[in-house]
Amino acid sequence: MTEKTPTVHDVARRAGVSTATVSRALSNSAKLQPATLQRVQRAIEELGYLPNGAARGLTSRRTRVLALCFLDLGDPESDAGDDAMLYIDGVVRGMERAARERGYAILIGAVQDPDAALDLAVSLASRSDGIVLLGQAAPTSAIQRLKRLPVVVVAGRCEDDQGRIDQVRVDNAGGITALVRHLVDAHGHRDLLYLGGPADSPDAAERLDAFLAVAGDRARKPWSGDFTQHAGLVAARALTDLPDAIVCANDQMAIGMIAGLRERGIRVPEDVAVVGFDGIDLGRHIQPALTTVRQPMQPIGAAAVTLLERRLHTPDRPPTDLRLPTQLQIRASCGCPQ
Amino acid sequence: MTEKTPTVHDVARRAGVSTATVSRALSNSAKLQPATLQRVQRAIEELGYLPNGAARGLTSRRTRVLALCFLDLGDPESDAGDDAMLYIDGVVRGMERAARERGYAILIGAVQDPDAALDLAVSLASRSDGIVLLGQAAPTSAIQRLKRLPVVVVAGRCEDDQGRIDQVRVDNAGGITALVRHLVDAHGHRDLLYLGGPADSPDAAERLDAFLAVAGDRARKPWSGDFTQHAGLVAARALTDLPDAIVCANDQMAIGMIAGLRERGIRVPEDVAVVGFDGIDLGRHIQPALTTVRQPMQPIGAAAVTLLERRLHTPDRPPTDLRLPTQLQIRASCGCPQ
């Protein structure tokens, strides 16, 4: 740290070759004479040479980095992940694994304030070969501004006029439909309450629409919450006359709902069925185990990476709007035997 | 993407200023005349100019990126996080939040094979201002090789001769000690079985040593597993005569243990107490709720960032070996009333 850090020139001098040769040895792209290669490698070792990524990136015009920009709504006081965070963790892991296979690392950045998303996105984009914008971290302004490099929007609403923005979403409508059909067809429920998510969430909006469409006149007037366990708890306490089944827009609210009902001595699923959406790990372990719709978080991340790479190779390909399938996960809270 | 991307020169020309002025406007470091600043900003907007991070990094010698290198041992088939992954998610989140406040983004990279850790670490290091090496992703070879830039080792074993590597670990010994004392003092248990972790985990080693030391002649010969729920399950099935209490080296094994005991009709905590280590969210929700020792995952990540930044400012400061406190989390599986 104190002594000057060695560069390709130092390595070249020590190995008795040109910097071009050092560069070739580094990326072992060109075939070097084994002896030459070895000399260079020794010099690198002896000098403790570390290539400068910025210089490489500047020259080669590729950073080998893919970025992810998201909104961090989590509670900084809590280690317990809320839904949004669990979702993001899954996406990050999926991205990382897919990126790794292709020789990319993942750069992540978050903001709390949606208004800061544009600046963050720009700053991440400037250091990467492509960027994924998650949900509400994808304001139209950002999308427009970043269009010089591949952008994929995940779980967001994307108003793209030029047609170069790829999207990845899940089939919210299909998931809700399968869930409601199960409640209606398998269990004969006819009085359904929907506890929806926040109005500004694109996923929440799609789920609500789908519920309304498929439940038809079996639907009560929907309630709404903020996707937290607490919202489910509060809703459970406020419930006066019990429906046959309660469809929650995510698992956390369903879990809070079940806890709140239990407080009041109301049994799930005997007195009322409760189902969720997301498929978080916790749902498997509560009593009764939660019937839900599983979102493929890692595949979402992996798909985003794939789309990024495709557009890197073919900038002008038509935009893809990927809808990943969701999967009905029947457990006990709907009334099915475990 | 097709048209050439604009550079500072284009912006400068359009704004009728020099590139130096554009640069100053970008970093708003120097005070520009408001009118000048505005002209530059308009030009940036009109051109859709995106600064080139590599070029900035090359010149300024700072990337404003902090890297995290870890081993990904997780099951790619499963969305359900295992312990190691939950731990990493927590650390990543802690790093991201701490980094964000200081204007850094986080670059993450993982490998499956420990032998590949060095190459990955080098590649991450070359794009960042500092790097944290997690656990087994911190081979001595990597530490030596990277020493030109700030390195902090988290939950690893670090054999550093030169004294510039900072470390962050948790107080494994203190945690185990509090756990065993509770079992012995509060519940009067005298026959303790320890289900340890893999031999190559530094954390596992410390926990085992501490258990042996504090349990003394109350300890049976320790068993060991691989930190998965499955290992706990297998151990439960293999158990012939029941101890008073089973101390598991992590929560996942404790959860598997409880499930395995239940299979056999053995009640926890009535017939045997079971406790874990880590404090994962799931432990709160199982029946009985898991008594454990809480690791402060996010603070670990945050501390790593703090140490990185300190060393960035003061390269020659003496190395810090941080031990973050753990916290005994008494719930029901030890026999305490919930």
Add this chain to the structure above:
DNA sequence: CTGAAAGCGCTTACAG
């Protein structure tokens, strides 16, 4: 407050 110019550390045609 602003500009001209050097230089950051690589890679990549272009020769040979």
Add this chain to the structure above:
DNA sequence: CTGAAAGCGCTTACAG
């Protein structure tokens, strides 16, 4: 197979 040299797009002293 290897080298000389230009140039990637910024920032930063140095002047003024």
